[in-house]
Amino acid sequence: MINIESVSKSFKSLRAVDNLSLTIPAGQFLALLGPNGAGKTTLVEMVEGLQTPDSGQITLFGLTWARHGSQIRAKLGLSLQETRFVDKLTVRETLELFGSFYGLPRARSQEMLRLVDLEAKASTYTVHLSGGQRQRLALGVAVMHRPELLILDEPTTGLDPNARRDLWQILLDLKRQTGTTLILTTHYMEEAEQLCDRIVIMDQGKILADGTLAQLLAQYAQGEVITYGTGAGPTDGPELAAQLAQLPGYLAHHALSPTDGLSHQGQLLVQDLATALPALLELLKTLQVPLLQIGSRKKTLDDLFVAMTGRNLQG
Ligand SMILES: Nc1ncnc2c1ncn2[C@@H]1O[C@H](COP(=O)(O)OP(=O)(O)O)[C@@H](O)[C@H]1O
Ligand SMILES: [Mg+2]
Structure with a gap:
């Protein structure tokens, strides 16, 4: 109509x-x-x-x-x-x-x-x-x-x-x-x-x-979202991102806030939470990056938008 x-x-x-x-x-x-x-x-x-x-x-x-x-x-x-x-x-x-x-x-x-x-x-x-x-x-x-x-x-x-x-x-x-x-x-x-x-x-x-x-x-059924926040550690953003990309079942990574080079916040899209989460915790320990917050959540339309454009809906 x-x-x-x-x-x-x-x-x-x-x-x-x-x-x-x-x-x-x-x-x-x-x-x-x-x-x-x-x-x-x-x-x-x-x-x-x-x-x-x-x-x-x-x-x-x-x-x-x-x-x-x-x-x-x-x-x-x-x-x-x-x-x-x-x-x-x-x-x-x-x-x-x-x-x-x-x-x-x-x-x-x-x-x-x-x-x-x-x-x-x-x-x-x-x-x-x-x-x-x-x-x-x-x-x-x-x-x-x-x-x-x-x-x-x-x-x-x-x-x-x-x-x-x-x-x-x-x-x-x-x-x-x-x-x-x-x-x-x-x-x-x-x-x-x-x-x-x-x-x-x-x-x-x-x-x-x-x-x-x-x-x-x-359309975006694949994967689960892990959100994380870390404190200051010896690892910088690019190095952390490179390491995260090696996690088992890694699909995508999105750094949420501009980092000071020391603390990081972001979200990871992974194939399977049960495999990726222990590996992530292990990785952060190895890199001596202190973990302040970790969570997982349902996928949203914003995730879909990020996947399609690389930007957030409320950017
Ligand atoms: N009257 C106008 N003159 C020049 N550019 C405009 C005008 N109206 C909208 N635009 C531009 O067109 C694009 C779409 O704007 P708009 O339709 O207002 O988007 P939205 O409502 O989704 O925020 C924007 O880049 C905006 O700057
Ligand atoms: Mg408008």
Whole structure:
């Protein structure tokens, strides 16, 4: 029902979106996951009709922006990366103002206050809202006319973990209660994992991977992750890295923080934990590198991204 076909958009010589195709069926919750600069905003703004593709085609519900702008607008709810409200309006007045644009009954504002959990803030001026409350209000505004397609650009960026979780809960409730299609951009893998049926990983204007969480992780099923942190020892970073590469079942190594040449932190991808871990401990002992922390964990979408690009999602 949303069809993006061979769409490109450049800014001077920079290809922000590079010959990208994507079809999104009705009712799907889709995450566009990628680091800063991946092209997520440019892509969704073309879907939203705010930017025009250099080439390619976008249809929404079989309609195009060039020919059916007002019809599309009525079906679309969106919140931009930065939301601005009128400072001198209260939360309730803001919802009523947007409701009046859509010709909605006043009762809808009350319903939205409940949905986004802002009843206690109804009489607060928007300028006094916290970041999380602002984003919840932006969501309330975006969904009040019951759009068929909701597009949220980085709805929780900069929010603290509690505020982020509150917003997730509201979106999950919305998913249960409505048939809305959602396109959500984020650079938080947890957000994509928690909320979305389908995850499209984007980098440098292109799609790197596309599937359910399980499908994406299965593409990277090989190996287990060991995280480690060491204190100062006689071994420098390059030498340690060279030694780690000799471990049994070694697949990859990723130094996490810039080291002072003495202490190290990083993660190792190995074939089999039970073989690699004892060998690692033995190696560190031999090298006289004091071990401060060691752990193993499940593989994540960030591991997948690192494997594909050599960079972290939140780099
Ligand atoms: N209006 C613009 N003018 C010039 N470059 C832009 C403009 N908008 C985006 N870009 C560039 O396009 C690339 C993709 O940006 P953007 O779509 O905002 O990525 P994301 O939302 O994933 O962070 C970036 O390199 C960005 O600097
Ligand atoms: Mg963006």
